[in-house]
């Protein structure tokens with residue numbers, strides 16, 4: 010299968026200035042007429058260039074230029090599209106095709122979900138709707154007429170504003186929509202169905218009134234309030250923080266049940282996976298409320314970072330995704346607890362993106378080739394891309410960063426551009442040389458920094474030596490040093506306070522950085538000298554995770570305990586606790602492997618006791634501090650992953666803490682129960698989280714009191730956060746006499762709600778008990794499970810693959826099950842198949858027996874007739 014290379018980029022030979030579409034909707038035979046207003050591209054103004062249109066799974070009915078039907082010899086059609094050999098410099102192209110939405114299980118292009126027609130065009134889905142130059146640098150205004158049956162499809166939506174509607178013969182009707190903003194085809198959207206709406210309004214900063222609509226199936230009308238409030242908050246925040254105003258008269262969101270990702274930022278008509286938009290206190294957890302807020306914001310922010318200014322080609326994907334993730338992360342931090350948001354984002358990043366960067370599918374934030382672009386909607390493009398933008402913000406400071414952002418939006422409005430264009434704006438406004446910084450976009454792999462500090466009592470100098478190295482990744486062996494912003498402080502061991510940072514260079518010139526400053530690491534090895542340091546410090550490095558790197562510093566356990574209580578940076582306080590816990594876990598993992606008795610580190614117990622008893626004014630941070638590193642994160646720290654030893658060591662720590670701090674956990678549990686009516690406020694969310702963290706510790710030893718409290722919390726059914734926490738604890742306990750009836754009752758109560766049933770599936774397949782694999786097989790035959798629904802696949806199969814002790818069973822049955830699903834999905838939905846396969850691609854991290862079993866399953870998949878998506882993943886995994 011052929012790869013596409015960034016170095017081969019050429020502007021398109023022809024551009025489309027205006028696109029007129031007419032859809033005559035039918036479940037299995039939809040007709041699409043397209044009239045394209047085409048002209049030669051000024052940068053490729055050579056006569057005789059053929060017009061190349063992409064098209065897949067289309068049945069061509071007719072093609073004409075300027076009203077003249079083409080003869081068969083005047084065009085060629087193959088499985089990739091249509092080529093017309095001779096065309097004038099400017100012309101109108103008319104095509105008509107027939108497509109089959111019901112046969113579309115890939116959920117790319119036009120398909121049906123629960124009887125509703127909907128589209129997903131990013132990255133290359135529009136070519137499954139009509140023949141088109143389906144690439145992001147072809148931007149046109151669109152006018153779309155949707156025709157459908159008036160009874161079954163009363164609502165007909167597309168991008169922009171409705172300009173005409175009417176009745177047609179045979180019980181049909183139509184609506185015409187016009188989108189005045191030129192856009193690439195990937196932002197096109199159409200929705201038709203029997204939907205109902207919730208409406209609101211937003212007045213923009215220049216006083217324009219925008220109509221806001223959320224369209225859902227009637228039974229979900231009571232689940233839209235939070236998404237609407239989140240949308241209004243996002244619109245206001247983008248005006249206040251980035252000066253960005255919305256630019257159409259209406260903004261619509263539609264919820265659909267079958268969707269490959271979370272949501273899609275189509276111009277004026279965002280389409281959402283119902284899991285990313287619907288919430289109700291009785292059906293959604295706090296985590297879902299916060300996720301919905303973040304995704305609504307993310308898609309809305311794309312209106313500027315992605316839609317008004319888009320990508321020249323798909324290699325630039327992180328231009329819109331990295332910047333938009335950075336924007337949504339900052340928004341969520343501003344409207345919730347900022348340190349907790351950072352802790353959550355970084356712990357996810359260090360677990361999942363670091364693993365991607367260390368594996369066979371590692372790639373730079375701007376890849377230089379791909380076989381299937383859908384495979385590149387990765388943590389590296391999104392999350393590492395956001396970290397790179399965050400570093401720019403650290404390097405420039407907020408004011409210059411905002412000026413750079415303003416310049417970028419102003420200069421490139423309405424254009425399709427490259428990552429360099431964005432970084433050049435930042436360099437221009439700040440005067441910084443960002444040439445070395447651009448390496449962050451080109452080099453894959455996680456840089457590793459080794460740090461050493463030395464305090465000279467005689468001179469009061471503190472020497473901080475930093476060395477950096479980025480490991481080799483597939484296709485990239487030698488890496489150059491990166492420009493890394495290291496935010497830091499020096500915490501005085503006597504005073505417990507941040508000391509003033511006076512950075513002094515070789516010539517003796519001193520720069521005062523204050524008590525919390527950013528130093529610029531540019532060389533492979535560099536020493537930073539701080540002068541007038543009044544007392545011996547413990548360095549607090551990489552505050553707020555100021556760069557996406559692994560930092561090693563030979564901290565003693567005493568240093569870490571000191572930082573845990575004294576660091577002024579909330580993130581680094583949490584990180585010190587994580588490091589301290591990891592040191593204890595290391596010893597316990599070794600003890601388990603060597604078959605010797607495990608002994609709990611008393612310093613860890615003391616540290617947790619202090620956390621539990623010393624009054625903390627930030628319950629959200631406290632809950633994070635009390636949360637042990639996940640098995641996946643612990644695994645990331647090990648040279649060879651021993652899933653059983655990691656599980657045993659972590660359980661041992663959990664249970665030891667629960668035994669020794671039982672009264673403290675009980676007190677926290679009782680102090681944080683509240684009778685207030687549910688609201689997704691940061692304060693309430695923090696209390697619930699803290700209470701449920703305490704309950705989880707108590708239940709880890711399953712004593713009668715803990716079991717009673719858990720059962721009571723479940724029976725009370727106050728909200729889904731508390732119910733799910735309690736049900737999970739019972740279902741994951743050894744008390745099958747309680748677990749089974751609880752699961753049964755929950756399943757019966759919520760059988761009508763697909764999103765709650767997703768949670769029911771997940772709770773069951775994430776149990777640590779050894780019978781889980783059989784349960785997965787059993788649940789795959791449950792009438793509510795379907796491989797055609799990506800949410801169900803994620804809830805059951807995806808969740809099972811995260812159940813480390815059971816997925817990595819030594820008989821290889823976990824791997825076999827996943828491979829069977831990949832093979833089936835390869836046929837039904839290649840995008841999802843290529844995502845769900847990921848755990849198998851990480852075989853190098855395990856012992857030889859498991860490596861062989863995982864590779865055998867990859868080979869078995871390779872022997873199938875594969876989609877480009879799965880082919881690319883398997884080839885990279887086995888290379």
Ligand code: HT7
Nearest residue numbers: 131132269270272273274383386
């Ligand atoms: N920009 C959107 C990406 C997306 C997508 C990509 C591939 C396949 C299906 C998809 N659905 C949505 C979502 C976003 O990042 O906002």
Ligand code: ZN
Nearest residue numbers: 307311330333
């Ligand atoms: Zn996005």
